[in-house]
Amino acid sequence: MEGGGGRKLSEEEVVACCGSTKFAKEMAMASPFANLEEAVSKARDIWFNKVDVNAWLQAFSSHPQIGQSSSSSSSSSSSSHAATAAQWSKGEQSAAMATSTTSILQELSHWNACYRDKFGFIFLICASGRSSAEILAELKKRYTNRPIVEFENAAQEQMKITELRLAKLFSAEAKDLPA
Amino acid sequence: MEGGGGRKLSEEEVVACCGSTKFAKEMAMASPFANLEEAVSKARDIWFNKVDVNAWLQAFSSHPQIGQSSSSSSSSSSSSHAATAAQWSKGEQSAAMATSTTSILQELSHWNACYRDKFGFIFLICASGRSSAEILAELKKRYTNRPIVEFENAAQEQMKITELRLAKLFSAEAKDLPA
Numbered sequence: 001m002e003g004g005g006g007r008k009l010s011e012e013e014v015v016a017c018c019g020s021t022k023f024a025k026e027m028a029m030a031s032p033f034a035n036l037e038e039a040v041s042k043a044r045d046i047w048f049n050k051v052d053v054n055a056w057l058q059a060f061s062s063h064p065q066i067g068q069s070s071s072s073s074s075s076s077s078s079s080s081h082a083a084t085a086a087q088w089s090k091g092e093q094s095a096a097m098a099t100s101t102t103s104i105l106q107e108l109s110h111w112n113a114c115y116r117d118k119f120g121f122i123f124l125i126c127a128s129g130r131s132s133a134e135i136l137a138e139l140k141k142r143y144t145n146r147p148i149v150e151f152e153n154a155a156q157e158q159m160k161i162t163e164l165r166l167a168k169l170f171s172a173e174a175k176d177l178p179a
Numbered sequence: 180m181e182g183g184g185g186r187k188l189s190e191e192e193v194v195a196c197c198g199s200t201k202f203a204k205e206m207a208m209a210s211p212f213a214n215l216e217e218a219v220s221k222a223r224d225i226w227f228n229k230v231d232v233n234a235w236l237q238a239f240s241s242h243p244q245i246g247q248s249s250s251s252s253s254s255s256s257s258s259s260h261a262a263t264a265a266q267w268s269k270g271e272q273s274a275a276m277a278t279s280t281t282s283i284l285q286e287l288s289h290w291n292a293c294y295r296d297k298f299g300f301i302f303l304i305c306a307s308g309r310s311s312a313e314i315l316a317e318l319k320k321r322y323t324n325r326p327i328v329e330f331e332n333a334a335q336e337q338m339k340i341t342e343l344r345l346a347k348l349f350s351a352e353a354k355d356l357p358a
Contacts, residue, residue, distance in 0.1 A: 048325060049325055049326070050326075052300075052326045053236070053300075053326055053327070053330050054299040057232070119232070120231030120233040120234075121231075146228055147228075147230070148232065148331055148334070151232050
């Protein structure tokens with residue numbers, strides 16, 4: 001990483017962080033990045049200022065529903081990067097899953113369906129470290145928002161998820177370096 | 180209209196005012212309306228609070244590009260209500276067309292393409308009574324906005340167009356009444 005002109009990212013690596021092909025293209029083109037901070041700063045600029053609303057919708061549609069395993073989502077898991085995204089998603093939801101009861105999962109499933117019906121995309125939340133009860137409470141609260149407000153909330157949550165995953169890419173890289 | 184329980188609207192009539200099928204369904208279900216004010220108030224509530232962002236995108240895609248005749252747009256003009264929408268659109272752009280020069284039309288076409296490329300939908304403006312130079316200036320100004328800001332601006336402009344067209348529906352109705 002050091003001295004080598006920074007970390008080059010491929011479109012496929014970025015798509016595992018955020019499922020918009022337009023975002024992935026722009027990020028890959030903007031790389032190499034000297035460090036994670038530089039990558040995150042560029043990612044925020046591209047996500048909020050450059051890509052259009054269709055790119056946001058494409059990214060949202062690449063997530064499994066909260067409380068569902070990613071294998072049951074419709075996303076193709078044929079590529080290794082899709083498998084990486086699925087694995088990361090599972091890890092991000094591990095706190096929620098560990099604290100779940102059948103009744104909470106049923107309620108989550110019900111409110112997820114209501115949410116999708118109202119807003120036209122699935123409920124997105126950066127689940128990392130949150131219990132399933134917290135997620136359910138947040139889902140019920142956000143359900144009352146106007147669609148355009150919730151659209152921007154979802155984009156903010158997607159950015160948090162993207163940042164966590166970029167950090168994983170960079171730390172995986174660091175581990176590959178000689179000590 | 181009076182004494183008859185108000186003005187019932189069909190989905191087809193509403194689609195000519197705003198090209199979202201979800202919006203049209205909700206408005207038709209909410210009708211009859213006692214008067215235009217009641218219809219506009221309901222329309223604003225449905226448009227901003229009820230229908231999702233996909234409905235907004237569908238409505239945006241039903242407009243011809245500003246400065247282009249609607250016959251060259253991709254919307255089907257097979258139904259009489261599509262023809263009504265095309266006719267209304269032409270009327271709304273009449274001030275702009277009357278004040279156009281070839282060079283302004285060329286510049287409009289160029290900036291329309293830039294706008295669509297950046298935002299993923301066409302530039303929408305309630306053109307009624309505006310000159311082509313005013314429209315071009317507004318297009319250039321709005322081009323600098325963040326995608327999410329422009330998405331909401333476009334929705335506001337769509338609502339203004341919807342209100343003008345609902346007024347036409349109600350005034351056409353009034354003309355049919357005995358004096």
